[in-house]
Every structure is written in structure tokens, then in C-alpha cells.
Amino acid sequence: MSTEALGSLALALLLLLAGANLLGQVAVRLRQPRVVGEILAGVLLGPSLLGLLAPGAAAAIFGSGGEDASTVVLGFLYQLGLLLLMFVSGAGVRNVLTRENRKPTAWMLGLGTALPFLVALGVAPLLPLHRFMGEAGNRPAVVLVFAIAAAVTSIPVITKIFHDLGILHTRFAGLMLGVAVLEDIVLWGFLAVATALASATGGAPGAGLAGRVALHVGTNVLYVALAMTVLPLLLRRLSRARWNVLASGSPIAWLMVVFLGYVCVAAVLDVTLAFAAFLAGFGLVGGVSNSEEPRFRAAFDALSRVSSAVFIPVYFALVGYRLDFTRGFSVVMLVAFLVGSTAVVLVSVGLAAHVSGFRGLDIVNLALTHNARGGPGIVLASVALDAGIISPPFFTTLVLTAVLTSQACGAWLDFVLRRGWPLLASEGPVQRSGQAASGVAAAQVERR
Structure with a gap:
């Protein structure tokens, strides 16, 4: 994995992890289950918003699918979060x-x-x-x-x-x-x-x-x-x-x-x-x-x-x-x-x-x-x-x-x-x- 690809993956994890935990805490303060905020973080970063407004940036950060390095690693983290849950x-x-x-x-x-x-x-x-x-x-x-x-x-x-x-x-x-x-x-x-x-x-x-x-x-x-x-x-x-x-x-x-x-x-x-x-x-x-x-x-x-x-919030964010x-x-x-x-x-x-x-x-x-x-x-x-x-x-x-x-x-x-x-x-x-x-x-x- 190149330095550029590793940097993009690190940014993707940063956004998913920070977004899931921050919005999870907001959900708790609003007396909602934490999972609601965690999923919402993924929705905001996914094709429903970021992918719609800036598809090029979204693909560069989260991968373009297939054998793309970020896509493969995020897919593994998705499965690991599910199993740990x-x-x-x-x-x-x-x-x-x-x-x-x-x-x-x-x-x-x-x-x-x-x-x-x-x-x-x-x-x-x-x-x-x-x-x-x-x-x-x-x-x-x-x-x-x-x-x-x-x-x-x-x-x-x-x-x-x-x-x-x-x-x-x-x-x-x-x-x-x-x-x-x-x-x-x-x-x-x-x-x-x-x-x-x-x-x-x-x-x-x-x-x-x-x-x-x-x-x-x-x-x-x-x-x-x-x-x-x-x-x-x-x-x-x-x-x-x-x-x-x-x-x-x-x-x-x-x-x-x-x-x-x-x-x-x-x-x-x-x-x-x-x-x-x-x-x-x-x-x-x-x-x-x-x-x-x-x-x-x-x-x-x-x-x-x-x-x-870490892993379970990232899983729910990836679900979103x-x-x-x-x-x-x-x-x-x-x-x-x-x-x-x-x-x-x-x-x-x-x-x-x-x-x-x-x-x-x-x-x-x-x-x-x-x-x-x-x-x-x-x-x-x-x-x-x-x-x-x-x-x-x-x-x-x-x-x-x-x-x-x-x-x-x-x-x-x-x-x-x-x-x-x-x-x-x-x-x-x-x-x-x-x-x-x-x-x-x-x-x-x-x-x-």
C-alpha cells in the first residue's frame, strides 16, 4: 500500500470513528440509542450526502470499490466490527x-x-x-x-x-x-x-x-x-x-x-x-x-x-x-x-x-x-x-x-x-x- 493510499485510509477511519462517536454522544444526549448517531455518521459520509455532493472526494477517501485498497480494508473492518458486536x-x-x-x-x-x-x-x-x-x-x-x-x-x-x-x-x-x-x-x-x-x-x-x-x-x-x-x-x-x-x-x-x-x-x-x-x-x-x-x-x-x-462504532458507521x-x-x-x-x-x-x-x-x-x-x-x-x-x-x-x-x-x-x-x-x-x-x-x- 502506497503512502498516499495509507493516508486516504487513515482519513477514512478518522472520519468514521470520530463521526460515529460524536454523533453517538449527541444521540445519547437526545435520549436516543447511541447506534442511531453512529449510523447517521455513515449516512452523512456515504453516497446519500458526501458521495452526492462530492463524488470524487468520497471515492478518493473511501475507495472506489472492487480491489481498491481502502475498500478492501474498510470491508475487513466492517466484518470485524460485526463479529466483535x-x-x-x-x-x-x-x-x-x-x-x-x-x-x-x-x-x-x-x-x-x-x-x-x-x-x-x-x-x-x-x-x-x-x-x-x-x-x-x-x-x-x-x-x-x-x-x-x-x-x-x-x-x-x-x-x-x-x-x-x-x-x-x-x-x-x-x-x-x-x-x-x-x-x-x-x-x-x-x-x-x-x-x-x-x-x-x-x-x-x-x-x-x-x-x-x-x-x-x-x-x-x-x-x-x-x-x-x-x-x-x-x-x-x-x-x-x-x-x-x-x-x-x-x-x-x-x-x-x-x-x-x-x-x-x-x-x-x-x-x-x-x-x-x-x-x-x-x-x-x-x-x-x-x-x-x-x-x-x-x-x-x-x-x-x-x-x-472503536470497532463497533465503525461497523455501524459503515452500515450507514x-x-x-x-x-x-x-x-x-x-x-x-x-x-x-x-x-x-x-x-x-x-x-x-x-x-x-x-x-x-x-x-x-x-x-x-x-x-x-x-x-x-x-x-x-x-x-x-x-x-x-x-x-x-x-x-x-x-x-x-x-x-x-x-x-x-x-x-x-x-x-x-x-x-x-x-x-x-x-x-x-x-x-x-x-x-x-x-x-x-x-x-x-x-x-x-
């Missing part, structure tokens, strides 16, 4: 399925998730799916992605919202995270099926194609099963082995070695890499017992802070960069999918919450939070676009739906807490923890 999310999966939440979790998973998924599967044949279809040209894969997008819930975004509002310690947060954890595991399995169908499209027809799909899906299922059961136990033994100098002397390096190992094995087996990264986090930190967690918690927190400040509102964007598609999927989710989760014994405001809080698509919605769109399953207009629709539903969730929960209303009637008024509570008290004094 899923890795961090997987590590957050722990101790959420308490006894009091098991019944409502089962109902919300069985109705609140399954019903939107099944409704989307039933409605899909009535839609002009050719407008949603990507280069792979596989209709069943598009239908699966459409159904997943209608049902998915965001673990990273609702966790961040709960943290910012100081309510992670509540039963409400534990219930929602428990549902999201189980739901995302199931839905990522369906995404593995969709990518298998897309990747097998070019194969031999008939039984040959069916065999390739069956092999791919079987490999994914086996990988997931081992990663959820056997590998966490194996990693626990390896991390405590005396000869393992990485785990004892450089735990951050050990975390990265395991993370990259999961991804490498998944690549060889043609397993969805994003889900492999999620399972790596689960196996290392998320799935361990309480006695094991402190061993790697400090190292993981350090890695998480760097990822959350890929949104092109000047070509192929359909307002009708966005409004129809956003309104239709939201209505089905709210009704389904409301029904599940009612059957579980919740009433009134409890149902509203649970339904609006469950509808936040956030990170997984964006990851789903990214993986499906890269696999050639969906078209760029549908990619834009899925990303904007994820952003708008997350905004609605954060704004509503903040409103409820400021009014002094309970998130769940059984908990009573919420006592916010940490800086969130201090910030609310300061704001109340200022208003007085």
Missing part, C-alpha cells in the same frame, strides 16, 4: 432466566416470537418478493429473512437502553433479556438455513441441491449444539490448564484466540460467522457459572470497551455508509414493513403477556421493548445482503426499521420512568441504579 452480545448472555420469569418467558417466546414469524411466513407469498430478492435469487431464503426480521429482538440495544436508564437490575430487564436470548438463538438458526439455501442455489438441481442444503443446515445445527453445551465446559478446562500461559498471563489474548478460533472453524464448516462469534462470547463468558465468570470479566470488560469505542437513499430506496416498502411488522409484534407480545398474567401498562412496556430490533436487526440485514439473499432497498428498509423501533423503545421507557410509573406492577416504582438515577435527580432539580 456479536461476540460482546454473546458474552452478555448469563443469569437471566430466573424462576419467576420462566412461565412468562415461555409464553412470550411461544406466542410473542413464534406468532410474528408464522404470520410473516403466511403473508410472504402474497407480497412482490422479487423486489426483496438479492443476487442469489432464492425465494425461500428471502421468505425466511422476511420472517426473521419481523420477529427478531435486540439483545445489545435493549441491554444498552436498560444500562443507560439504570434498570438492568429489575425483573423487567431480566425477563426481556431472557426472552431475547432464547429468541435470537432460534432465529439465528433459521438464518443459517436461509444462508444455506442461498449458498446452495448455484449447485446441482434436485436431490443434489437438497443434499447440499441438508448438509449445510446439519453442520450449523451440530456446531450450535456443541457450542452451547460441550465447548463451554471444554473452554473452562483449557482456561485452567497449567500449560495455558495465555489464559493465566494474558487473558485478553486468550479471549481473542478463542474468538478467532470459533470464527476460523465456522469458516471451514461454512457456518454463519456472526453466530459463531456470538457463541464464542457465550462459551467464554456468557455461559460460565458464577464462580468462573470473575476470571475473565475484567479482561472481557477491557476488550469490550475498546470494541465499543452502505445506505443509499438516492437509489432504490422505497418509502412504501419501509412504511409497509415497519407498520405491519410492528402491529403484529405488539399484538402477539400483548397476547402473550396477558396470558402470563400481566395487565395494563405492563403489557405496553413489554410489547414496545420486545419490538426493538436494534443490533440483531441490522446484523440480519448485513448478513442477508452479503449472502445475496436480499436487495439493497430491502436492506435499507430493515436497517431503518431496526433504528426506528429501537428509538421508540428507548423513548417510551424513559417516559415511563420519568413519570414514576412501574415497569411491572409487581415490582412497584423502579429504583434506578448508578449514574442514571443521579442524572434524573439533577434534571428534576434543574426543572424546579
Whole structure:
């Protein structure tokens, strides 16, 4: 890489990193999810604005596509940010399925998730799916992605919202995270099926194609099963082995070695890499017992802070960069999918919450939070676009739906807490923890 090319790449990273973090902080100050500002930074630097006003400068900074050095490196950082996002999310999966939440979790998973998924599967044949279809040209894969997008819930975004509002310690947060954890595991399995169908499209027809799909899906299922059961136990033994100098002397390096190992094995087996990264986090930190967690918690927190400040914001900025509102964007598609999927989710989760014994405001809080698509919605769109399953207009629709539903969730929960209303009637008024509570008290004094 020449000095000029390296300078252009450094400038691109500077703009993406600074823009994502600055606008992310602005979004937080406006009581919006940070991801909204990070994506907006990419939109401003992408073809929707900078590329439209100064296409030559945009190409010189961010690359012109193909084998251009900046394009290749930014593509790698995009994938790395995605994998680290899923890795961090997987590590957050722990101790959420308490006894009091098991019944409502089962109902919300069985109705609140399954019903939107099944409704989307039933409605899909009535839609002009050719407008949603990507280069792979596989209709069943598009239908699966459409159904997943209608049902998915965001673990990273609702966790961040709960943290910012100081309510992670509540039963409400534990219930929602428990549902999201189980739901995302199931839905990522369906995404593995969709990518298998897309990747097998070019194969031999008939039984040959069916065999390739069956092999791919079987490999994914086996990988997931081992990663959820056997590998966490194996990693626990390896991390405590005396000869393992990485785990004892450089735990951050050990975390990265395991993370990259999961991804490498998944690549060889043609397993969805994003889900492999999620399972790596689960196996290392998320799935361990309480006695094991402190061993790697400090190292993981350090890695998480760097990822959350650098690589993940750059990923979301590049997601925004890929949104092109000047070509192929359909307002009708966005409004129809956003309104239709939201209505089905709210009704389904409301029904599940009612059957579980919740009433009134409890149902509203649970339904609006469950509808936040956030990170997984964006990851789903990214993986499906890269696999050639969906078209760029549908990619834009899925990303904007994820952003708008997350905004609605954060704004509503903040409103409820400021009014002094309970998130769940059984908990009573919420006592916010940490800086969130201090910030609310300061704001109340200022208003007085």
C-alpha cells in the first residue's frame, strides 16, 4: 500500500470513528440509542450526502470499490466490527432466566416470537418478493429473512437502553433479556438455513441441491449444539490448564484466540460467522457459572470497551455508509414493513403477556421493548445482503426499521420512568441504579 493510499485510509477511519462517536454522544444526549448517531455518521459520509455532493472526494477517501485498497480494508473492518458486536452480545448472555420469569418467558417466546414469524411466513407469498430478492435469487431464503426480521429482538440495544436508564437490575430487564436470548438463538438458526439455501442455489438441481442444503443446515445445527453445551465446559478446562500461559498471563489474548478460533472453524464448516462469534462470547463468558465468570470479566470488560469505542462504532458507521437513499430506496416498502411488522409484534407480545398474567401498562412496556430490533436487526440485514439473499432497498428498509423501533423503545421507557410509573406492577416504582438515577435527580432539580 502506497503512502498516499495509507493516508486516504487513515482519513477514512478518522472520519468514521470520530463521526460515529460524536454523533453517538449527541444521540445519547437526545435520549436516543447511541447506534442511531453512529449510523447517521455513515449516512452523512456515504453516497446519500458526501458521495452526492462530492463524488470524487468520497471515492478518493473511501475507495472506489472492487480491489481498491481502502475498500478492501474498510470491508475487513466492517466484518470485524460485526463479529466483535456479536461476540460482546454473546458474552452478555448469563443469569437471566430466573424462576419467576420462566412461565412468562415461555409464553412470550411461544406466542410473542413464534406468532410474528408464522404470520410473516403466511403473508410472504402474497407480497412482490422479487423486489426483496438479492443476487442469489432464492425465494425461500428471502421468505425466511422476511420472517426473521419481523420477529427478531435486540439483545445489545435493549441491554444498552436498560444500562443507560439504570434498570438492568429489575425483573423487567431480566425477563426481556431472557426472552431475547432464547429468541435470537432460534432465529439465528433459521438464518443459517436461509444462508444455506442461498449458498446452495448455484449447485446441482434436485436431490443434489437438497443434499447440499441438508448438509449445510446439519453442520450449523451440530456446531450450535456443541457450542452451547460441550465447548463451554471444554473452554473452562483449557482456561485452567497449567500449560495455558495465555489464559493465566494474558487473558485478553486468550479471549481473542478463542474468538478467532470459533470464527476460523465456522469458516471451514461454512457456518454463519456472526453466530459463531456470538457463541464464542457465550462459551467464554456468557455461559460460565458464577464462580468462573470473575476470571475473565475484567479482561472481557477491557476488550469490550475498546470494541465499543472503536470497532463497533465503525461497523455501524459503515452500515450507514452502505445506505443509499438516492437509489432504490422505497418509502412504501419501509412504511409497509415497519407498520405491519410492528402491529403484529405488539399484538402477539400483548397476547402473550396477558396470558402470563400481566395487565395494563405492563403489557405496553413489554410489547414496545420486545419490538426493538436494534443490533440483531441490522446484523440480519448485513448478513442477508452479503449472502445475496436480499436487495439493497430491502436492506435499507430493515436497517431503518431496526433504528426506528429501537428509538421508540428507548423513548417510551424513559417516559415511563420519568413519570414514576412501574415497569411491572409487581415490582412497584423502579429504583434506578448508578449514574442514571443521579442524572434524573439533577434534571428534576434543574426543572424546579
